[in-house]
Structures are given as C-alpha cells and as structure tokens.
Amino acid sequence: MTTKKTILTYTGLGLFGILGPFLFPAYTLSIAYLWMMVLMASTWDILGGQMGYNSLGNITFFGIGMYVSAVVQISVFYPGGVAEYTSAMGSIKPEFSNNQYFTGLYLGILAAGIIAMLFSLVFGSFMFGLRGPYFAIGSLGLAIAAAEITTTIDYVGGASGISMPLFPGDIEFRSVFFYVLCFLITLTAHFLLRWLFSTQFGLAINAIRDDEDKAEAMGIPTRIYKQIGWGITAFFMGAMGAVAGNMAGFIDKEVAYPIPTFGIFMVAMVLLGGKGTLWGPVLGAIIFHVIKETTWTYLLGWQWVALGLILIVNIVYFQQGLMGWLQSRYPEMFGIVVDKTNLQTKEQSKA
Amino acid sequence: MLDNIQLLFVWAPIINVQIILEGIFLGAVFALSAYGLALVWGVMNIKNLAQGDFVIMGGYLSLAFSQYNLSIFLILPLVMIIMFFYGLIVYRLMIRRVIDQDMFTSLLATFGLSLLMQQVMNLIWGPEVQIIDLDFPVYDAFDGFVTIPSIKIISLILAGMLSLGIVLFMKKSRTGQAIRATAQDPRAARVLGIDTDKIYEFTFSLNSAICGAAGVFVSVIWVLQPFYGITYSVRSFAIVTAAGLGNLPAVITAGFGIGLFEKYVGAIIGTAYEVAAPVSMLLIVLVFRQISMKKNRQAVK
Amino acid sequence: MINKLILGIGTSLVLSLMGLTTTASAKVEGDTITLGSSISLTGKYATNGLHTQRGYDYAVDVINNSGGVKVGGKTYKLAVKYYDDESTPARGAQLAERLIQQDGIEFMLGPYSSGMTKAIAPVSEKFGVPMVEAEGASRSLFTQGYKYLFAVLSTSEQYLSTAIELAAQSSSDPSSVRVAMAFESDPFSMDVRAGVVDAINKYGMKTVIDDQLPADLSDMSTTLTKVKALKPDILIVSGHSKGAATAARQINEMKINLPMIAMTHCEAAKVQEKFPKAANGFLCPTQWVETLSKSDAMFGTAAEWNAGFKKAHPSYSSVPYQSAQASAAVYVFKEAFEAANNFDQDDVRDAISGVEMETFYGDIKFSDAGNNIAKPMFMRQIDSSGSYNLVESSKDMTFPRNVSY
Incomplete structure (x- = not known):
C-alpha cells in the first residue's frame, strides 16, 4: 500500500467528513447516517470478513447499547429513577442542565459500549462453538430473542418505549453535535481496525477464517481471538446505538433492534464492497447509502423490490463484491503484478 | 405465572387438551415447511431464508382460488402445482448459481428473494390482513371447554397424508432414491449417471410445493399478511437446526415439539414470550449440541 | 490508485446526490402548497397506513375541486408529498428530517400509529414545522410540551x-x-x-x-x-x-x-x-361515526363524506375512521392557512391552535397540549x-x- 495514495484518500474523506456538514447543512444527518453505516459494515467485517464468522445478530449490541445509554442518561440525574420515568409513559419531562445532559450522554455512550462488550462475552461463551450457518442462524435467533425480551421488561418501558431526554441546544447545533459523534466513533473504529489488521491479531483471525482447526492445532488461542473480535464489534455497535437512540429521540423495540433493515443492510454493504478488506465495507456502505438515499424514496413501495433485486444480482453475479471484481478485472490498479504463468495456473485450478 | 400453573394443572386441567391440540396444529404446519427446508439444505446445501415467504405465497394463492368457491381438496393440489413451477423458475434464475458457493451466499441471496417476494405480494394483494373462512363446522368436546374446528382436523389429515406421500416417494421411487443418493455424495451420484442438476431442480421445486401446501393450511387456520413470512422462516430454521438434516421423523417430532413448547410457554409464562420461545429453544438446542460435540473436540458445523 | 478510486466514486456519488436534491426548496411554490407526510405503506402498519393515505388524498381532491385554499387573495391547490416509512420509527424520523431539510416541506401531516408519531414529533418540533396528525392517539404525545403538534383525534386512553x-x-x-x-x-x-x-x-x-x-x-x-x-x-x-x-x-x-x-x-x-x-x-x-350529526361547508355531513369516500374507494363496506380523521387533518390545515392568511410557519401554528370548528368529523378545538378536546370517543x-x-x-x-x- 503506497502511503501517498493512502494519505490522499484520508485527506479526501477527512475533508469531506469535516466540511460536509458546513457545505451541505441540510444533509448533516444524512451524512451522519452514512458514517453510522460505514461503522456497521466495518465492524461486521471483523468477524464476517476477516474471521469467517458470519453473524446476523450484531444488531443485538446496537439495541443493548441504545437501552443502556437511555437508562444511564436518565438515572444519573433524574432523582425518581428509571422505573418511575418509564412507568409514567413519557409524561415526565426531566429538566437537565446543559452540564447534566452532556455528562449523562457521554457516560451513557461509554457505558453502552462497555456493557455491550460484556454481553458479547456472555454470548460468545455459548456461540463460538457454532460454525458456518449455525453461527449465522444462532446469532439471528439471539437478536430476535433480545428484541422480544426487551418488550417485556417494564423497567425500560416495555412495549411503550422510552422518550429520550431532550437535547438542550438549538436544532443546527444538535445536528452537528450528533454528526461529530458519529464521525468520531467511526473514525476511531477505522483506525483501530487498520492497526489491528496489521498486527498479529489480523493474521490470527485470518488463520481462523482459513482453517480454524489447523489454527488451533498450531497453538493459536482461537477462542480468545474470537472473543476479542466480537468484543470490539460489540463496543462500537453499542456506542453507536447510544448515539442513534439520542438522534432518534424515542426508542422502542423497533428502533433498537432493526433486524430486517440495518441488521441485514450491514451484511449487504460488506458483500457489495467486498469482504475481508479494510476498504471494501467503507466503499460498500458509501455506495449503498447514496443509492438508497437518492432512489429509495422515489420508489414509494417499490424500494424493497429494488433492494431484493440488488441483493440477488449482487450475490449471484458479483460474489466477490465490487472490490473483488475490480481487483480481478484490473489487478494493476491494486499494485498487484500480474505474472502470466501465475494467471495460467490460476485458470487451470479454476477449471 | 403461579396462577397460570394452578389454572392449567389444578383448576381446569381440561384446557390442557385445547393447548395440546393447538400446539399440534401449529406443529403440523411448521413440520411441513421445516421438512422442505431440511430437504433443500440437506440435498443441495441451500439455506432458504425465503422459506416463510413461499409459505405465505401459497397462502395467497389459496386465497385467490378460494374466491372461486373451490373446495380445499382442489385448492391444495392447484397451489402445489403452481408453487412447484414457481420453485422451478426461481431455481433456474438464481438458486442454480449459488449452489456451489459458500453458505452465506445462499443465505443472503434468499434473503433478497424474501424481500422481493414480500413486496410483490404486498403490491398484488395489498397490505390488508386477509382471512379465508371456508365455514366448516366446529366440534365441541368436554362441555364446550375444548373446541375443534373441523378445518383444522382436515388440514392435519391432509398434512399427514402429504408427508406420508413424501416419505414413500423418497423411499420407493427412482427420483426419490436419486435425491437421497445426491444428498449423500453428489460426485458419486454423478459418476453413477444421475443428472444432479436435474435432481437439485426437482428438489427445490418440491420444497416450493411443500411450502405452498403449508401456506394453504396457514391461510385457512390463521391470518395472512405479506410480511409474516419471516416468523415461519425462523421457526423452520429452529426446527431443522434442532432436528438435524435428512431425518424426517426427527423433523416432524421437532415440529410438534416446538409447537407445543410455544403454546405452553405462552400459557405458563405469558403470551409475550410466544415469539421468543422458539428462538430460545433454538439457542438452547445449539448450546446442548455444542456441549456434546465438545467432548469429541468438534464444533457444530 | 484504488484508494483514489474509492474517493472518486464516493465523493462523486455524494456530490451528485447533493446536486440532485438541493434544487427543491420552499414548498409553497406557484399555486401549490405541498404538505409532507411519512406514512406506512409497507410493514406491519401498512393496512392502516393505506387507510390514512386515502383519507388525506380524498380530502386534498375535494378541497382542490371546490376551489382550493385562498390565502392573500390568491388561490392555492394542496398536494401531499409522501415517503414510505416502512412502519419503522427510526426510518420515520429520518424521513421527516428529509422532508423538512431536503424537500423544504414547511407543513406536515402525521404518520400512522402512536409509535411513529412519537418518533417524528421531536423532529417537526425542533424545526418548528406545524404538524397536524390524525393517527397518533397516545396520551404521552401531549404531555411533552410539543408546540407544533396537533391531533384531531381523541387520545387513546x-x-x-x-x-x-x-x-x-x-x-x-x-x-x-x-x-x-x-x-x-x-x-x-x-x-x-x-x-x-x-x-x-x-x-x-x-x-x-x-x-x-x-x-x-x-x-x-x-x-x-x-x-x-x-x-x-x-x-x-x-x-x-x-x-x-x-x-x-x-x-x-x-x-x-x-x-x-x-x-x-x-x-x-x-x-x-x-x-x-x-x-x-x-x-x-x-373516533368517528358516519351517523354523526355534524357537518361542514367542505365535506357536508358525516354521511355525505362517507358516501363520497365510498364512491372514491368502493372496496370499503364500512369506512374505517382512520380515513375520516385523516381527511379532517387536511381540512384543519386549509382552515388554518386561510385564517393566518400567509404561510409563515408560526402564524399558521397559531392559527391552528386557535381553530374552533365544526366538521363532518366532529368539533375540533385544540388544548394547549395539542390534542382535540371538543370531540368525544364513540x-x-x-x-x-x-x-x-x-x-x-x-x-x-x-x-x-x-x-x-
């Protein structure tokens, strides 16, 4: 990877990230959602792409984070406690001072990440013995069960949901504030992953993907690596859930556990961009989000047909994702030197 | 919860009969769609997430036919035939291309299919909740404590006959044997002159027809909406995962088991947990299988 | 190279998106007032979302056919811009922002269900966009101190x-x-x-x-x-x-x-x-019965509205009240525009809150909290x-x- 190009990309994306909300103020929250989707795709790829564990349940951590942060934000400064707040079904409107609100929010985001990570340890303890489809289906089951059980817990409002504390500042500031949070979390995650994939951790999880039994035989403590991988995913998903909950203003089961939308989108985005690469999920998320935002709403009722078709065509015809397709089509662009003899053997092995 | 247990076992134990019957009806429909799933999964390694949408589609076709006042005995074969050809088309257009791919490809491709089908059904039949009432008599038992709509009995018998037919077909017929051979070892089957592509095609279409039949039962027993497919998919997956592939008796037992489990969880802990029950069951089964596999240092693959 | 490519594709797509939609601005253009609504056309609320949408559309047709809305001596037609919120609150909130910020919608009609309204009300409130809703009945909507939210229906308790x-x-x-x-x-x-x-x-x-x-x-x-x-x-x-x-x-x-x-x-x-x-x-x-003895100049009596709606949508044997209240919400906007006599959002908001009228749907008068207190449940x-x-x-x-x- 030549550093010059990398720097160029980062400068470009960084400039877009910083200037975006100033250049296009009307789109601030749209771009915030873009970073959110980039984060979802990137963290999904830790397990899905790099480790070969295809999870359909990462959205569980998103929901857990959202609820944890709501509970923290309310309970820290509201004297009556969460139970009183939720049982009043939104009729209580606590007055928080600016300081209280922001302290509560930051504590909430942090707690959301940490508790989501703890949950990932619990889930991991009984999920990581599953491979392939069983892991995928098991994790989907986890998400559905989590969503259903949340609606029965009266402490967090049950099926009535929770109205989040109101943001103290004005509307422009609010958009920019949440935008910055989304951007920072995504940026942190990206650089953390970039560094992690270049360390022994990256090699180890790739080894798990390629052949877990052999990796284990070679003395790699696979379980620990799997836990760490899922823990990182959970932390960022939880923190992002906390931010998303505050952006939405009202949370219930549907907002917190959007299984058929974001839960599947994140996988689709990674597959679109190409899994197992650092940039694939980013590219996939950007393309997916932009296409969705520009066309979705004009299709009124047909959007799911379009999404279904995109998924099918993508998976049936571009199985390597766009990055993979580009890479095999124009290998020179990726700095890969094409050796003719190598190519021939490749084709032979294909046949 | 204590009240519910007392009610069930002390005050009015007779209502257990009703709950068990409801569980069995539910289980019969699940068992059918789960068996179809086990078939495609076992034979061609396709995890069909659109399974529930095939069921719902069968239900809507049955709705369409019921408007012509056809009897259920005519609707069932008609729906099955149409669904068989629908499965054939789906196979030729997409499933054929994802067969050799890794498992996640088939999951996602069929998820795409599921979205597509839901929405097309929504556009054709509208989002309204639909009901077919064939106006069959309802029988009472135990002083009116237990009621059994005859349509449910008919559905149960038809489902039983259908699965018996499939079992016999798999055991006795040439095609059935070829399907089983392909499931065991596709390469060997090919060497021995079985056209596996044709077998895959037939298997997928058969699954589609079975789902269609399940859909007919759903439509005459419960209600239809274009977006309900996912619940049937999840339950099918729970059953197949619990029972293992290619084991019809186990799939049917698991189907009834999950039906009963769901009803009893609903009756004892509360109906709020009725949807969580089958997925929790799935997780519990997976955990137990892991523990037993771990003794041999293996994972659930 | 590849990074450059990503950058190129990414930014150009984003830019094209910006270019595509920034053209839309204020939504009282020419002789059309465009109201915005995110409504459930897919997902679990789709059935009632459709009833609501038909109610809105029917009222818009009737009002436009009988001369439209007269503001400042000029006649305007009504139109509604819909987005499908897929019955998911998060999507609804996102679309509400989109309607307001990107499409320049200045007046909103509500979505279907209390959950969706709960998600959307904070958005319209923050932007100061008046929203008259017809389908969110939850009591807790009216204890939040929302100033721009008005509901024509009785609360759900x-x-x-x-x-x-x-x-x-x-x-x-x-x-x-x-x-x-x-x-x-x-x-x-x-x-x-x-x-x-x-x-x-x-x-x-x-x-x-x-x-x-x-x-x-x-x-x-x-x-x-x-x-x-x-x-x-x-x-x-x-x-x-x-x-x-x-x-x-x-x-x-x-x-x-x-x-x-x-x-x-x-x-x-x-x-x-x-x-x-x-x-x-x-x-x-x-919320409403077609035998109600209330009437207004636009739709006539409850029975007349009912007959007209059935004519437009013959598939209903009994018209759901969801459609009736949706029509009433549109009617409130018409009255408020004419009372305010301009399109300033705050003036229209004040005009809505001052509305006191008899309609085919029943009497409409909003409390300070925004719910309709003049109409009983039946x-x-x-x-x-x-x-x-x-x-x-x-x-x-x-x-x-x-x-x-």
Missing part, C-alpha cells in the same frame, strides 16, 4: 375505558366484574391498556388475564383458552388490524361466549364481513346483520352478547 364503564353500568356490583385483557406490545396498545387499567381500578374490578401479544404473533389461542377456563365477564383486545382479525377468527373457532367483548380496529379489519357470527355483539370504539356495537350501532349508555347495548355458534 379513552378507546376502551368506555367498555369498562359500560360493564360497570350493566352489573349490579361493579367490583365483582372480572376482566380479561390482551394487548399487542406496541406504544398505542400500551396506552389503551393504561386507560383500561385506570377504569378497572376506579371500579375495583378484578383482572383475571392480562396478556401481552408480540407484534409478530398471529395466534391468540393461548389467551382465548384461558378465557374459556376462567369465564371472565368482559374480554378486551387491542392490536391494530391484525389483532382484531386474529381475535375475531379465533373467537369464532373457539366459540367464546362472553357477555361482553370489546376490541379496537373492528372496521379496519372488517370483522363484521369476515366473521358475522362471532362479531355479533362486539363493542368497537371509534362506542359502537356490531349487530347480527353486521352493522354498527352507536352505544351511548348501557341501555343501548345488547347485553349479554347474543350469539349462537
């Missing part, structure tokens, strides 16, 4: 508490009445439940069954089995169209014979057509011929239900 009142009236000893209830797990039904629980406590009745039905569940046989065993005096069900359809089907099959059964969304689920036998005697709360009972009869006190009610399965 009134839906089924009348049923408890009626049960109390028809019993010699109200405290001996035993109640069974089953509510779908969504914000609307939980609010209905809160109202019912208050009424139960008021009379000291006993709750024997209190079940919550998951939104994805299309089977309530477990609850009904318990009902059979416990024989409560009244059964109360709330769960949008699916809940009503499922309940009616299974009450029919299980031959549930209780003196009183009350449920929401009977008309929307068309239970009287599908299960005439079982539906006989159901008590159904409604309770109707389905009779053996499948028609709905108004129940004003227990004397009008067939009690006990008279069914022979």
